[in-house]
Amino acid sequence: MKFQSTRGLEKDVSSAEAIIRGIAKDGGLYVPESFPNLFNLIKYDKDLSYEELAFKIIKEYFTDINEEDLKDAINDAYKNRFEVKVNKDFLELYHGPTCAFKDAALLFLPQIMKRAKKALGLKEEIVILTATSGDTGKAALEGFSNVDGFKVVVYYPKNGVSTIQERQMVTQEGNNVKVFGITGNFDNAQTGVKEIFGDESFKEEVRRGGYLLSSANSINIGRLVPQIVYYFYGYFKLVGQGKIKLGEEINVAVPTGNFGNILASYYAKRMGLPVHKFICASNENKVLTEFFQTGIYDKRRELILTESPSMDILVSSNLERLLFEGSGRDGEEIKRLMDSLMAKGVYKVSNKISEFLKDFYGNFANQEEVSKAISDIYEKEGYLIDTHTAVAKVVNEKYVKETGDNRQVLIGSTASPYKFPRSICSSLNINIEELNDFEVLNKLFEETKVEIPTNLVGLAKKSILHKEVWDKNEMKQALLSYLK
Ligand SMILES: *Cc1c(COP(=O)(O)O)cnc(C)c1O
Numbered sequence: 001m002k003f004q005s006t007r008g009l010e011k012d013v014s015s016a017e018a019i020i021r022g023i024a025k026d027g028g029l030y031v032p033e034s035f036p037n038l039f040n041l042i043k044y045d046k047d048l049s050y051e052e053l054a055f056k057i058i059k060e061y062f063t064d065i066n067e068e069d070l071k072d073a074i075n076d077a078y079k080n081r082f083e084v085k086v087n088k089d090f091l092e093l094y095h096g097p098t099c100a101f102k103d104a105a106l107l108f109l110p111q112i113m114k115r116a117k118k119a120l121g122l123k124e125e126i127v128i129l130t131a132t133s134g135d136t137g138k139a140a141l142e143g144f145s146n147v148d149g150f151k152v153v154v155y156y157p158k159n160g161v162s163t164i165q166e167r168q169m170v171t172q173e174g175n176n177v178k179v180f181g182i183t184g185n186f187d188n189a190q191t192g193v194k195e196i197f198g199d200e201s202f203k204e205e206v207r208r209g210g211y212l213l214s215s216a217n218s219i220n221i222g223r224l225v226p227q228i229v230y231y232f233y234g235y236f237k238l239v240g241q242g243k244i245k246l247g248e249e250i251n252v253a254v255p256t257g258n259f260g261n262i263l264a265s266y267y268a269k270r271m272g273l274p275v276h277k278f279i280c281a282s283n284e285n286k287v288l289t290e291f292f293q294t295g296i297y298d299k300r301r302e303l304i305l306t307e308s309p310s311m312d313i314l315v316s317s318n319l320e321r322l323l324f325e326g327s328g329r330d331g332e333e334i335k336r337l338m339d340s341l342m343a344k345g346v347y348k349v350s351n352k353i354s355e356f357l358k359d360f361y362g363n364f365a366n367q368e369e370v371s372k373a374i375s376d377i378y379e380k381e382g383y384l385i386d387t388h389t390a391v392a393k394v395v396n397e398k399y400v401k402e403t404g405d406n407r408q409v410l411i412g413s414t415a416s417p418y419k420f421p422r423s424i425c426s427s428l429n430i431n432i433e434e435l436n437d438f439e440v441l442n443k444l445f446e447e448t449k450v451e452i453p454t455n456l457v458g459l460a461k462k463s464i465l466h467k468e469v470w471d472k473n474e475m476k477q478a479l480l481s482y483l484k
Helices: 015-021 039-045 050-058 067-078 108-120 135-144 163-170 186-198 200-208 221-240 260-270 287-294 319-326 331-344 351-359 367-381 387-403 421-427 437-448 472-483
Strands: 003-005 030-032 083-087 090-095 125-131 150-157 177-183 211-215 250-255 275-282 296-298 346-348 360-364 409-413 469-471
Touching: 003 015, 015 108, 015 211, 015 221, 030 221, 039 050, 050 067, 050 221, 067 108, 083 221, 090 221, 108 125, 108 135, 108 150, 108 221, 125 135, 125 186, 125 472, 135 150, 135 163, 135 177, 150 163, 150 186, 150 472, 163 437, 177 186, 177 472, 186 200, 186 211, 186 472, 200 211, 200 472, 221 250, 221 260, 221 409, 250 260, 250 387, 260 275, 260 319, 275 287, 275 351, 275 387, 287 296, 287 360, 319 331, 319 351, 331 346, 351 360, 360 387, 367 387, 367 421, 387 409, 421 437, 469 472
Parallel strands: 090 409, 125 150, 125 211, 150 177, 177 469, 250 275, 250 409, 275 360
Antiparallel strands: 003 030, 083 090, 296 346
16 A cells, blocks of 8 residues: 655655654655555454554555554553543543543554664654644653653643643653743644744754754654544444444544544445545634635635644645545645645535535534533433534434434544533533632532543642743743754
């Protein structure tokens, strides 16, 4: 399997190179040159463990990593650290060290990078740069902490993540980790990281110091491919639970930010998984909702800080990969669209792409709807969901109401409710006045008796190891200060 850039100028790139580089030289994203149709081959193995299934899927793509190394990478990533469950209609993706779904990708990425580095015979130390809206940062820190040959540097918007998310990051231990607060929002942080990657002379300066820069954001193909796995796994679980028959189509509803998770579900379909509709759920930052309704992507607006901060995003990077498929893999067209987004903040897709996008449904949920969804399902079923998951639940309900399509759905449940306990308590009318975030955590437990994930217990007592805050225009300087 080879990889190519969505902007047309790079082809025949090996997976190891694509994983190490993160982003293509022409600014595009790496995509596989084809999608092996695997579903028909593995559908009678529906009782595979998560690790076994991951191996079957991932080995189709990362063919230049030898199979033993790949098996080790998968086991080192997931064994006894990560689990996926299907509970009601929810695909619970948050049973990992950081209690959010990004663990699925970010436990695996360091392990595959380590093997890719070996396959390429690279000697330099690799510095992973990550901009985070909360969850990616912690998951990258957790994944790369103490992995030989790597450093990990995380930038987060100082006032754009929850207290718990911030505490998870600034208490990160490891001899190769660094966390910077940035005075700005997530898009500023992400733009800053993109600028660093685009600055050849800066990268040369860093290279002279013995470092190669790479990314752990969801644009890295090494993060996207492992996410295909949980859709297959979830599908087979539904079959096992008797909710669908093998081969029957389902819908997926995904709380969407950077478009990685929902894109993975589309890639799963390209591999044969029977998915009918991709329901793309946004919060009040509803750029994608408008895009799926009009074909116009327009980021020219203020970012709204919501109770689902990991979805507070105006530029959903991975959408570029979907557009690439929709254009019939026309790199020049994608480059034109992305240039227009960069220069004018807006683009409109062709009729051909619009036609292609009809498998996607976009809508959004506001705070009131999210809050009501959280309390409704708790009152009725004693089941707690977090704010991101609630966005998807609301949008799925809108879809069903509009279309009458009542196929079985898998709703991506992307974070433990205990990552956002304040929002959950206020949705449930639990009085938390004057309590700090950690007391709120305990209060939520006392009221609901839903267990607190072990990885969040004890966070309050950990020492804070990272305190630096830098201006959003000084992200390069921040990096150099750490590498020196
Ligand atoms: C990152 C994240 C999302 C958005 O996922 P994308 O792959 O960026 O679309 C949704 N929910 C939570 C909890 C997240 O951490």
